Amino acid sequence: MSTDQDILDLLKQPESKERCFNMLMLRYKERVYWHARKMVVSHEDADDVAQNTFVKVWRYLDDFRGDSSLFTWIYRIASNETLTFIASRQRKYAFALNDLSYPFEDVLKADPYFEGSDLEIKLHKSIMKLPEKQRLVFNMRYFEEMKFKQMSEILDTSVGALKASYHLASKKIKDEMKASD
Amino acid sequence: MKALNKENLTNQQAGFSTPANYFESFEGRVQSQIEFSSKNKSQRLLVYLKPWLALAGMFVFVGLLYQFLRPQEVVLLGASESSFEVYYSEFYINQSDEELMNYVAEEGIELESSLTTNNYEDLTIDEIDELTNF
Numbered sequence: 318m319s320t321d322q323d324i325l326d327l328l329k330q331p332e333s334k335e336r337c338f339n340m341l342m343l344r345y346k347e348r349v350y351w352h353a354r355k356m357v358v359s360h361e362d363a364d365d366v367a368q369n370t371f372v373k374v375w376r377y378l379d380d381f382r383g384d385s386s387l388f389t390w391i392y393r394i395a396s397n398e399t400l401t402f403i404a405s406r407q408r409k410y411a412f413a414l415n416d417l418s419y420p421f422e423d424v425l426k427a428d429p430y431f432e433g434s435d436l437e438i439k440l441h442k443s444i445m446k447l448p449e450k451q452r453l454v455f456n457m458r459y460f461e462e463m464k465f466k467q468m469s470e471i472l473d474t475s476v477g478a479l480k481a482s483y484h485l486a487s488k489k490i491k492d493e494m495k496a497s498d
Numbered sequence: 499m500k501a502l503n504k505e506n507l508t509n510q511q512a513g514f515s516t517p518a519n520y521f522e523s524f525e526g527r528v529q530s531q532i533e534f535s536s537k538n539k540s541q542r543l544l545v546y547l548k549p550w551l552a553l554a555g556m557f558v559f560v561g562l563l564y565q566f567l568r569p570q571e572v573v574l575l576g577a578s579e580s581s582f583e584v585y586y587s588e589f590y591i592n593q594s595d596e597e598l599m600n601y602v603a604e605e606g607i608e609l610e611s612s613l614t615t616n617n618y619e620d621l622t623i624d625e626i627d628e629l630t631n632f
Contacts, residue, residue, distance in 0.1 A: 342524065342525050342528060346521060346525070347521055350521070350524075351511055351514075354511070354514055355511075355512070355514070360514075360516060360517070367524070368524075368531055371528045372528065372531055375532050425513075430514065430516055430517065431513055431514055432509070432514075432515050433507075433513015433514070434506075434513065436506060437506075437507065437512055438513075440512065441513070460511075460512060
């Protein structure tokens, strides 16, 4: 698989844009998808977010100046797309007449693309109770094992604030899971 | 905490999975979406402009309708600035005496008898003014 440097070298030649874009998709599609999936939970929604992320990458690829790494740039787009998607879904259902607040456990159990145990359902349920940005921080650190410095560049937040946010999120999840035992 | 220990997770993605071959066909779907969105760019612009164009068209239509259906201007004969008076005063001012005489003869306009009298000496200045004031 090509490295970020190979892709950046290709990006300098305008005629190679399409090839460069395909290399980017090959390199980052899975990470972008899983990043979105843990936030929006359903496969269909995560697919939408992942596709929209790469449509934006294609649209703004010419403007990429290399001020940050490709990884940081793509993850920033993916995080913004995810948060925008969640906000638009919340707006959409805010005025819905029907009660759409199905129990989260039932949603996960009915999902054909979820194979987790009861413990994992409990874990995801606790994570879902966190505010969106805190959830993003927790997922990036806990599941993706990303360094705080990298997260700081992506989310444009100080390392200290991210560490505090992660610590608080972990505590909330532990408390929530203890309470539900 | 048992759940936060990653050894307890079903898989690397904490229980989530994808349809078979999902990632293999991902690039193709993104490419289709890019083609679709660029094709629809001009159509989206038209959709955006459509209500504004309709509104502008409606204003033009109402304007034209008003032009055709508005009531005609009524000439008020008694009004000092009416076009009727302006027309006649201009007619008299621009005609020579000879033309005026011909006009009176052609139209068969009866002049007051006092105008035809030869006894101008008996008339006062006010009476002369009154008789000559058309």
